[in-house]
Amino acid sequence: MxxxxxxxxxxxxxxxxxxxxxxxxxxxxxxxxxxxxxxxxxxxxxxxxxxxxxxxxxxxxxxxxxxxxxxxxxxxxxxxxxxxxxxxxxxxxxxxxxxxxxxxxxxxxxxxxxxxxxxxxxxxxxxxxxxxxxxxxxxxxxxxxxxxxxxxxxxxxxxxxxxxxxxxxxxxxxxxxxxxxxxxxxxxxxHGNDPIDSMTGIEHTLNNIPNMLSHGIFQEFLKARRAKLENAIVVSTGPSLTKQLPLLKKYQNKVAIFCADSSYPILAKHNIKPDYVLSLERVVLTSEFFNNDFGDFDKDILFILASVVYKKSIEYLEKNHRRYMLVHRPLNSAGSLKLDEYGYLGVGMSVANMIYELIGALRFKNVILIGQDLAYADDGKSHAVEHIFGEQGDEVRDNLYTLAYGGKGEVRTQLSWQLFRQHFEKDIFFTKTKLGITTYNCTEGGARIEGTIEKPFKEVCEELLKSDLQKPFEFPKTLSLNEMREKLKKTKKNIEKNVSESENYIKKCKNELKKLDYEFSKEQKNLQTLRKIKDNLLKFFKELKTLKLFNELSQAMYFHNECEVMKYEVLNSLKQDEKLIDFLSSQNLWFLQILDYLKAQNETINKAIKEWGIK
Structure with a gap:
């Protein structure tokens, strides 16, 4: 050879x-x-x-x-x-x-x-x-x-x-x-770019901890329900949902029904009982999906809410004695609480993404999507008929088009729906290759979701949904009152330690920024001193990632600055010196901003745990 x-x-x-x-x-x-x-x-x-x-x-x-x-x-x-x-x-x-x-x-x-x-x-x-x-x-x-x-x-x-x-x-x-x-x-x-939104989620999570500990334990729920059933339906609120409701009603006892919070009032009007209703958003408007009283209809439904939800969502559920469970999203702020048994769910950006993750964790074999348009209807409608915020909940915006369901032509979409779809496609690829889960898109409209099998809803129902299931499904177990109080005390102690670490970090960084201000005030700047300050700031920058309270509030800002630091560090030595003052100026502004957010976060945390009433 x-x-x-x-x-x-x-x-x-x-x-x-x-x-x-x-x-x-x-x-x-x-x-x-x-x-x-x-x-x-x-x-x-x-x-x-x-x-x-x-x-x-x-x-x-x-x-x-x-x-x-x-x-x-x-x-x-x-x-x-x-x-x-x-x-x-x-x-x-x-x-x-x-x-x-x-x-x-x-x-x-x-x-x-x-x-x-x-x-x-x-x-x-x-x-x-x-x-x-x-x-x-x-x-x-x-x-x-x-x-x-x-x-x-x-x-x-x-x-x-x-x-x-x-x-x-x-x-x-x-x-x-x-x-x-x-x-x-x-x-x-x-990676996000809105620290205010992150702060809201952190505040809501901390306020919701007592309610979380007094209700079902998510990991215990998964163990109890994993691999018990084969078929699940995800009910979303796209314009095409309305045409699928009669068939869903016919087969509701033969399949586990997971629905988005926005779909829940619509299903109630049609007397189609979901087994699980999920909610993800931290915004006030989302709570209105639960501002109702459907009486006996709510019996045997489990409401699974992300711990970031607004307090009104919980108040409305408790007012009408509905069963619910709070679950942490996989965010660093939640991880720092060391309550892993109550997490983690909600990597994706929509409640439908969250539902799909849960179905994967429960190891269903087949997932059926309906109402998952992720696009405007031909008449410009964004949501199903009877959506509580109207069929035109989202105004037509973003001049974006994507491949239509069925692969013929294009449909108009928007950026947020594009992101939801990309999350779906990543998750569908994973569940198919790693878990052997088959996903059917029976929306019969909207955007194509790569990785799914596109089939009419009627055909899939006839093929897969043969027998009635034993409903209702069992509810998750809860902690005793004493166990809950002990866990709350332990959580409080852990959080206070994290806040102390954060305060020390703020103090150290501010001292270095004072040195930089002093050097900048000089008419003749010392290059060697500026290099040393730069090295110290970059060391503190990397140290930020090691803080227990390094989370989604600082994570997005950290990532964006990490990219800026790399942009500077790949320059040759001569260009680095030429750009040093500009680079330090940008780092100075970045540190001032991040330290303000860390301080505000500490204040939010201290206020929340004080309201727990635990000593």
Missing amino acids: DEAKELFLKNTAALFEVDQVLAYKLRSLENFSQFNMDEDANFIRNDNNKIYENVNEELNKSLEFFKNDFSKYPVLFFYGFGNGKLYKFLCKNKNHKAIVVFEDELEILALAFHLFDFSKEIKNEKLILFYTKDLNLASLNALFSFEFIKKSIKIYNLHIHSSFYAKYYYDKIESLNKDLMEIIRFIVLN
Whole structure:
């Protein structure tokens, strides 16, 4: 066997460990019909167009370019693999944790695999390859799950390997770049940008702790109900819900019904009893879904509310003696309370996402979605008939369109619904591959949700829902009064310790900011002193993440600043000094803001635990 063939087999063997599909496709190539290679390792297309005008000259020019301006970048993105020699050199740089390359031609990869040994770089994922014809959003999302890549979003740039790719693959490059930018946008939005909203959730959670401890324990509920049933329906409030209600009523005793808080009053009007009603939002208006009295209808329904809900939601439930349970969302503020048995649910951004997570945790085999339009109806309506805030609960906004249910044409949507759908698609992919759960989209309208099986509601009901279930389902157990009080005392003591740690951190940071103010006030600034202050502030910045009260309030701000810090740190030493004063000015403003929020959070916490009345 010649050396080139051995290299190809070694490289594809390494690729089999990280991407079996691509490795198999490369191994299956029997001949090269589009590209061949000359003695200078230049690849030539069958129309005589070359990837390089001059192989060595272009390589040296590229290496010099990336050495000067990109040597500190943790990740670099490229379109086009070429002969691969550039990436072999770039992988030697220890600062580069990953070189990500997208290639449209299998033959180019195969030829390059005959030239150089990439096996080590592929195995340890220093070199990450994507065949663009097999590319999907799931694989791109997986790429951005690497923490160092996620933090690099403000320095993202898609480099084009050579003018050959720019000339012949421009549309594909543009489309890929658009997809990558959309994922980056999603990451930024997903990290949040509203500390006031986070503070509200923290305040509500703390106020709701006594009610949480006096009701069902979520983890005990999961243990009791896990893998008991096969089929579940998620009832959402999109415009298409109305047409599905007669069929839902017919089959209601043959399936576990999970409904969104907004769907609950609609189901009550049609005498369709859900088994579980879930609520996620912290806003005042959401409480109005429970401002009603449906009498015996509410018997045997379990209301599962995120601990961030507004107090009125609980007051309305208790007023009419409805059974409920509070569950923590997977937020850092909730985690710091050390009440893990009461969590965690609600990673997604909508109550429907929350329901889907719960169904996955309960290990149902089949999930049926109805009313999950995530788009405006043809007449512009945003919600189902009989929604308490009206069919036009959301005004038509955002000039966004997405693929329609059934795959034909497009429907108008909005940004928040896009985010809900992306969460659904991530969760559906996970539950399908890891848990073997099949998801049917029986909305029969609205937006396509990738990963679901689109089928008429009637067909799925006839196929899956054969027998009546033993309803009502059992309710979760609760703590005794003494157990509840002891847990509340322990929680209070833990919180007070966390607040003390936060106050010490604020004091230390403010002292350093005073030094910075003093240096800024000087006419002649000392570069060495400013560098030292910068180092100290960056040390305190990283320390913030270790605080027990580092949570969603500070998390979003931390992530955005983390990206800004990386943007500065990848500069070469000369440019860092040139930008030092601007960088310190921005850090000064950031610290002032975050310290104010930490102080406000401490005050909110102290006020809440005082109202518990526990000494």
